[in-house]
Amino acid sequence: MCLRWKFLILYYKFTAISCLLALVIINAVMPAFATAGGLIDMGYGRGGRMSAGTKSEHSDEPIKPIPISFDYDRAKVELGKKLFFEPRLSKSGWITCNSCHNLSTGGADNLPSSIGHKWFFGPINSPTVLNARFNLAQFWDGRAKDLKEQAGGPIANPIEMGSNHELAVSVLQSIPEYVQWFKEIYGDEKIDIDKVTDAIASFEETLTTPNSRFDHWLKGYDATISESEKEGYDLFKDKGCVTCHNGVGVGGNSYQKFGLAKPYDKDTHTLGRYNVTKDEKDKYVFKVPLLRNIELTAPYFHDASTWSLSEAVNIMAEYQLGLTLTDDETNKIVAFLRTLTGEQPSIIFPTLPPSTANTPEPNRN
Numbered sequence: 001m002c003l004r005w006k007f008l009i010l011y012y013k014f015t016a017i018s019c020l021l022a023l024v025i026i027n028a029v030m031p032a033f034a035t036a037g038g039l040i041d042m043g044y045g046r047g048g049r050m051s052a053g054t055k056s057e058h059s060d061e062p063i064k065p066i067p068i069s070f071d072y073d074r075a076k077v078e079l080g081k082k083l084f085f086e087p088r089l090s091k092s093g094w095i096t097c098n099s100c101h102n103l104s105t106g107g108a109d110n111l112p113s114s115i116g117h118k119w120f121f122g123p124i125n126s127p128t129v130l131n132a133r134f135n136l137a138q139f140w141d142g143r144a145k146d147l148k149e150q151a152g153g154p155i156a157n158p159i160e161m162g163s164n165h166e167l168a169v170s171v172l173q174s175i176p177e178y179v180q181w182f183k184e185i186y187g188d189e190k191i192d193i194d195k196v197t198d199a200i201a202s203f204e205e206t207l208t209t210p211n212s213r214f215d216h217w218l219k220g221y222d223a224t225i226s227e228s229e230k231e232g233y234d235l236f237k238d239k240g241c242v243t244c245h246n247g248v249g250v251g252g253n254s255y256q257k258f259g260l261a262k263p264y265d266k267d268t269h270t271l272g273r274y275n276v277t278k279d280e281k282d283k284y285v286f287k288v289p290l291l292r293n294i295e296l297t298a299p300y301f302h303d304a305s306t307w308s309l310s311e312a313v314n315i316m317a318e319y320q321l322g323l324t325l326t327d328d329e330t331n332k333i334v335a336f337l338r339t340l341t342g343e344q345p346s347i348i349f350p351t352l353p354p355s356t357a358n359t360p361e362p363n364r365n
Contacts, residue, residue, distance in 0.1 A: 056220040062237070062246040065215035066131065066208050066292075066342065073202060079181050080203025082350045083196060089168045090161035092117055093362025097154070097200065101129035103347050106296025107207065112304035117162025118364070124270065125304040130345070131292045133205045134249035140286050140302045142255060143276045147201035152193055165193040171360055172196065177353035209293055209342030217339070225339050232336030235329055240321050250291035250340060257285045258302075261322030267303040293341050309334050 083089065084097045100114040100122075101107050107130035113122040124140055132138065138150035154160040155168050172178040173191045183189045185199070214233075216224040225233075236242055245251040255273055258264045264284065273285035286302055299305070300312040313333050317323040325333070 056218060058218045058220065061218060062242050063214070063218065063250055064248045065218045066210040066248055068210055072206055073185070076185050076199055076202045077206055079185060080199035080201070081347070082352060083200050084203050085350055086352060088171045088355070088359070088362070089155055089163065090117065091163040091167070091362070092364045095161050097151075100126045100154070100160070103207070103345060106130060106293050108297045110298060112299055114160070116160040117158065120159035122159060124302050125299060127289060128293065128297050129204055130207050130209050131249050131252075131290055133208065134247070134290065135252040135287065136254065137287060141273050141276050142287050147204045148197045151197040151200040151204070167360060169193055169196065174356050174358040174360070175353050176356070207345050209344060212292070212340050212342035214336070214339040215342065226335070228332055229335045229339050232332035232334070235333050236336055239317065239323060239325070241316065241333070244288045245291050251288040252290040254288050255285050256288050256320070258319065259284055260320050262319050264319050266305045270302060272302070291337060291340055295338050295341055309337065313337075
């Protein structure tokens with residue numbers, strides 16, 4: 001018995017010492033490991049293979065990979081997610097932000113125009129909410145300077161969510177759980193529309209789609225796109241598409257007239273940026289759309305004039321560049337565009353708190 005106990009004591013001492021040595025080694029190497037990107041750069045998370053200070057041969061391309069950021073206020077993002085899926089922000093108690101910007105279908109609703117309050121059809125195709133943080137402004141005409149300002153628009157639009165800011169806030173204020181969450185985040189039990197839109201925007205800021213095959217190529221993984229897709233990218237640059245569709249979002253960072261090379265005759269009623277500036281030169285000027293995940297967001301253009309990505313490419317060539325593409329050129333450009341589809345946000349639908357006796361009832365009128 002004595003020998004056995006001595007053996008067990010020595011065994012546990014050895015185990016304890018081994019664990020301590022392992023911790024010392026881990027603490028010593030972790031700073032360098034983290035600097036180099038840690039598990040992210042090893043392919044266990046979002047990111048590329050490039051170590052800190054290493055420059056990819058493609059790093060000077062006009063299109064940039066979507067950056068990875070974990071710098072979010074988690075509690076605010078979680079509240080914003082609840083509000084994004086909250087139907088009681090609409091007058092009918094049925095429409096949510098996700099109704100028009102469906103996170104299951106590329107952040108859009110795949111309709112020519114969205115269906116709003118009392119089944120009204122909106123006047124324009126809904127753009128995707130995915131990667132919207134990379135837009136220079138929001139809406140096709142750029143009338144909202146950022147996501148926060150955009151978030152307040154549909155709530156009070158009579159043909160979208162059909163409510164008003166006062167009613168929407170009163171709904172949230174009547175629900176104790178929302179009051180508590182707003183207090184924890186903003187330090188005040190009084191809810192207002194500024195806090196509501198701030199929280200929604202905080203959630204929308206997280207809706208990026210990194211790690212597309214093309215992003216991996218930009219980071220040095222040459223084998224992630226095919227030769228035909230690479231030829232499509234070269235055509236995309238050589239033909240002039242990249243003049244407007246560049247940067248992280250592959251667009252979204254400038255305004256352009258639709259019909260630069262040839263007047264656009266498919267829609268002469270939607271005036272675009274002119275409705276904001278009242279400047280004649282801004283007639284038919286629109287925010288250049290993002291091309292990230294473009295294969296998921298048909299129909300295309302502000303007027304939803306085509307469901308075909310190939311036709312959309314040909315329309316752009318004709319009306320914006322004054323070019324006629326061969327079928328082979330079109331197919332290769334489309335093949336390249338499909339490489340821009342990234343990792344879609346993994347969303348767990350929130351469980352929303354119940355209404356109370358003081359919560360305004362839905363109104364479908």
